[in-house]
Amino acid sequence: MVPFGGWEMPIRYRSIIEEHEAVRSRAGVFDISHMGELRIRGAGAAAWLDRMLTNHVAGLEVGTGHYTFLLNDDGGVIDDLILYRVGDEEFFAVVNAAKVAEDVDWLRERIEEGVELDDRSEEFAAMAVQGPEAAAVYAAMTDGASLPERNGIEEHDGGRWLVCRTGYTGEDGFEFFCPAADGADWFRKAMAAGAVPCGLGARDTLRLEVCYPLNGSDLSPDRSPLEAGLGFFVALEKGEFTGREVLAAQKEEGLAERLAAIRCVAKGPPVRAGAPVLGADGEQLGVLTSGTLSPSLGIGIGMAYLPRRAAKPGTPVTIDVRGRPIAAEVVKKPFYKPR
Numbered sequence: 001m002v003p004f005g006g007w008e009m010p011i012r013y014r015s016i017i018e019e020h021e022a023v024r025s026r027a028g029v030f031d032i033s034h035m036g037e038l039r040i041r042g043a044g045a046a047a048w049l050d051r052m053l054t055n056h057v058a059g060l061e062v063g064t065g066h067y068t069f070l071l072n073d074d075g076g077v078i079d080d081l082i083l084y085r086v087g088d089e090e091f092f093a094v095v096n097a098a099k100v101a102e103d104v105d106w107l108r109e110r111i112e113e114g115v116e117l118d119d120r121s122e123e124f125a126a127m128a129v130q131g132p133e134a135a136a137v138y139a140a141m142t143d144g145a146s147l148p149e150r151n152g153i154e155e156h157d158g159g160r161w162l163v164c165r166t167g168y169t170g171e172d173g174f175e176f177f178c179p180a181a182d183g184a185d186w187f188r189k190a191m192a193a194g195a196v197p198c199g200l201g202a203r204d205t206l207r208l209e210v211c212y213p214l215n216g217s218d219l220s221p222d223r224s225p226l227e228a229g230l231g232f233f234v235a236l237e238k239g240e241f242t243g244r245e246v247l248a249a250q251k252e253e254g255l256a257e258r259l260a261a262i263r264c265v266a267k268g269p270p271v272r273a274g275a276p277v278l279g280a281d282g283e284q285l286g287v288l289t290s291g292t293l294s295p296s297l298g299i300g301i302g303m304a305y306l307p308r309r310a311a312k313p314g315t316p317v318t319i320d321v322r323g324r325p326i327a328a329e330v331v332k333k334p335f336y337k338p339r
Contacts, residue, residue, distance in 0.1 A: 030203055044112060170206065
């Protein structure tokens, strides 16, 4: 157990590799009760959110969700989140644990008349069931119910609990939100249905294999979504939103650096965030923002912001692990594609 975003969180229940493999081959369940949950509603809520977030909120259909960003005025990432549309003018947002207070303050400072923002984070427990057998686990938990379509959301019992067909591992799965008092019972139901309990360690190796970014490491207030290679979730064409001018200029002028995927080509000590990434001439090109030993691939992997010239797949680099050079190369994202 370790401190994480103001919570006590499990690194592992058994072993990271065992939990990782359970998600890739069967199903695992993660306690994600540390995540924040916000409700936004009211006339004009969609238009207001379109000015606050990067993705196209007006085009989001009721019963679906999408990945998006809350940016500062300089185009840097305050938070990455998933926004679900649960009604014509009602939304449910899932935000990062360490960013709940900052997100709420930022949004409330800019809120407009007719829009209500409620922080519901203390009310919900949450879990993520991920893996090829996730749908079967859900059916067993709910006496035969079916999951919504990918990126879909369903509310039950008057909004007391919700299920979303989303996740952070690259596998099929769902995220489940329920009253905090009911969380342990639902978690036990997932385990009884065959889901292996998983901790932060496996969550990190799983997400990095598919190049999903970690806020505070791969994403920061000093980096834009375009630099992170996540321009697909930025709708520049929709009109004004916070940080848009900076992002539009980056797209027009070209990016000086990009978040690149780096795979070791030789075995060595584990690569970790903070390790320098060197070019062929020994010049430091950047540092790993994330790094781990990939259980699926059996080799070290990581991501780093590199100059554009060095961020092309096939570029040879070296990772300096406490003075020991590990041969590596820039590769196309993701490192691993689930079956």
